[in-house]
């Protein structure tokens with residue numbers, strides 16, 4: 001495995017239940033600029049809810065492959081990504097908003113012999129909480145940009161955002177000797193923000209500007225938030241959508257829940273009120289970027305070679 005730093009990255013931990021003072025806002029802005037990652041605590045999602053989601057997720061992902069393949073990638077539903085698409089050790093189930101109950105039910109109706117309303121209700125509760133949390137986080141991020149951005153822009157620019165959840169399951173090889181394998185290859189997220197719940201196995205890494213990989217540590221009760229491509233563009237590059245990946249070093253399975261909060265497809269993304277410097281991205285339609293990513297990867301998940309810079313950077317040469 002290539003160069004990586006032995007000590008985990010020190011990132012700000014934001015207490016989301018408290019108003020932030022100006023020094024915390026400065027620290028957070030700096031982290032979003034340098035790394036595009038930070039941690040949050042007191043987010044109001046109970047341990048019980050996570051335990052329940054993990055239990056459902058493990059049950060679903062331990063179903064026979066034939067059953068899971070009815071959900072995708074070749075079926076019309078396309079909610080399941082099997083092993084060997086993103087990596088040999090990764091599979092994933094998607095639940096989309098705004099009606100998380102119905103989205104989970106559409107998959108559940110195919111997977112289960114009997115209805116499983118507890119699963120659908122749990123997904124509905126989690127999706128709703130994640131939407132609220134995304135809003136709360138976005139308002140804080142707008143405050144970081146200063147100049148009354150939170151009151152000026154939240155409703156008009158982010159009021160139509162939507163979210164979807166990916167339940168990611170990692171199963172490292174059990175039969176060979178290895179120091180580390182890549183569970184999910186290097187990519188950036190196509191979101192405005194991503195909220196991630198990882199389990200104690202850990203293994204999430206971010207790529208530093210000098211090319212070194214650094215661990216994002218796991219801490220019980222905390223969530224990881226990262227900036228996605230759409231917000232990097234909207235913030236005129238003030239926030240960074242960093243390349244990241246998952247490395248598996250232990251022979252234990254790993255589960256993560258990644259919630260992606262995104263602009264609506266029809267949204268024209270233009271950085272607002274750019275005073276001190278020129279816009280570095282041309283205005284573009286959100287849906288056009290999503291299509292660009294999907295086509296350039298030839299359907300291979302979002303294992304990204306191309307980023308927002310390849311798509312929309314203004315050529316100043």
Ligand SMILES: O=C(O)CCC(=O)C(=O)O
Pocket residue numbers: 166168184189196198204244245246256257258
């Ligand atoms: O599983 C993780 O920790 C990260 C997942 C991720 O980066 C993604 O789903 O985009």
Ligand SMILES: [Fe+2]
Pocket residue numbers: 187188189194244
């Ligand atoms: Fe990601």
